Amino acid sequence: MSNLAQPYSEKEKNQIFNESFMPLLTAAYNFAFRLTLDEDDAKDLVQDTYLKAFRFIESFQKGTNAKAWLFRILKNSFINDYRKKTKEPSKVDYQEVEQVYNSEDAEASMTTDLRVDVLQDMIGDEVANALNALPVDFRTVIILCDIEGFTYEEMAKILDIPIGTVRSRLHRARNLLKEKLSDYYKHSDR
Amino acid sequence: MVNFYQGNFMETNQQKSAETSKQMGCSSCNECLQVLQIVLDGEATPEEADFVHHHIATCNHCLECYEVDKTLRQMVKAKVLNLNCPQDLAQLIEVKISELVIKV
The missing domain is CATH 1.10.1740.10 (RNA polymerase sigma factor, region 2, helix turn helix motif)
Known part of the structure; x- marks a missing residue:
């Protein structure tokens, strides 16, 4: 730009x-x-x-x-x-989060027990609620990527971060989302 | 992460390799899981995409990860609320901009 x-x-x-x-x-x-x-x-x-x-x-x-x-x-x-006005406690400390995350690259999968059929059964608000419950910076990358369809390069420009950071933040965001959905599933009466 | 499968000589090789990778992961799995997200985001090179598609053809664990992540993307897109724009928003913006133009 x-x-x-x-x-x-x-x-x-x-x-x-x-x-x-x-x-x-x-x-x-x-x-x-x-x-x-x-x-x-x-x-x-x-x-x-x-x-x-x-x-x-x-x-x-x-x-x-x-x-x-x-x-x-x-x-x-x-x-x-x-963001100043909102009560959201504080901005996520990316550096910290991303360092922790990157150091565990070998465990790229971060295995959740979430299965395809479990996901597909979530026909209510579960997915939207889980997304909204993510810290805003993680929510943002998922919105830009999955909903708006921006490329990594476009996201890097929108967010003012390097492409590598876009990737790791997205990955982390998706893992958090999967964890939340997996928790919903465990606590639901099925 | 134990040598549990080493004793099961009755399994066919194919079953064994699928099961083993599910339990223990193999070097290809690690690589696959790292590239998988990029493939699903449409950001991978053709070589990376080929690698993942070949790998998930024979590896149950990675196939499942692939399917979960693919479904997750679809669910996010389908389940997120799409609001109509408030009807007066365009007009509010036009008014503010005309004020701005007058000031300048």
């Missing part, structure tokens, strides 16, 4: 905004909701994001990935303005 300002005319700015970014409104709202888990906060977050997108539109290069650019602004706004 280049920081070079593009020499857009006022008309071009409006055109780019309306044609490239306004159609992403529903996607942005859903991403905001998945981060904040609150409809009003999501609405505020999207408005802030779009205002920033408009103000900084000269740093958007036409023809590049508008959704990744917008989601990056949204994610940064969330971190700066919303």
Whole structure:
């Protein structure tokens, strides 16, 4: 994402905004909701994001990935303005988590007893609840990868982290998700 | 992680190798499990994808891991709530931007 300002005319700015970014409104709202888990906060977050997108539109290069650019602004706004307000105890200490994780690379599988049929039987809110119960930074990588379909490279740009970190954080997030689902299963009356 | 299977000479080789890898893991399993996520995310090279697909054709343990992770991705996509955008949101943004433009 280049920081070079593009020499857009006022008309071009409006055109780019309306044609490239306004159609992403529903996607942005859903991403905001998945981060904040609150409809009003999501609405505020999207408005802030779009205002920033408009103000900084000269740093958007036409023809590049508008959704990744917008989601990056949204994610940064969330971190700066919303995470402070929430009661979420503290940001996960990635370095620590990732160091622990990477040191155990040999056990890449982290065997859970989760089985395919068990997963497929989860027809209620289990999966969504388990995802929402993850620390927000782990939730975010799963949302960006599995729901939004971003590539590792796009995720690295949105999140400002190296691709290797995207991979390890995703892996860790999925293992946490599997652990939670496995716990649900063990504690359910089946 | 014991030599439990060494005594079962009656098993066919194929069963034995599948069972053994399930219990003990083999060098290929470790490699497979590391690459599997990348394959499922569509980020693997053709060689990596080939390796995983060949391996899971003969290894029950890795096949199961592969299927669980594939299903997990599908479930996340299917089960997550998709909200409609609030109807007034586009308008709110337009108003704020017109205010911004006037100020400037």
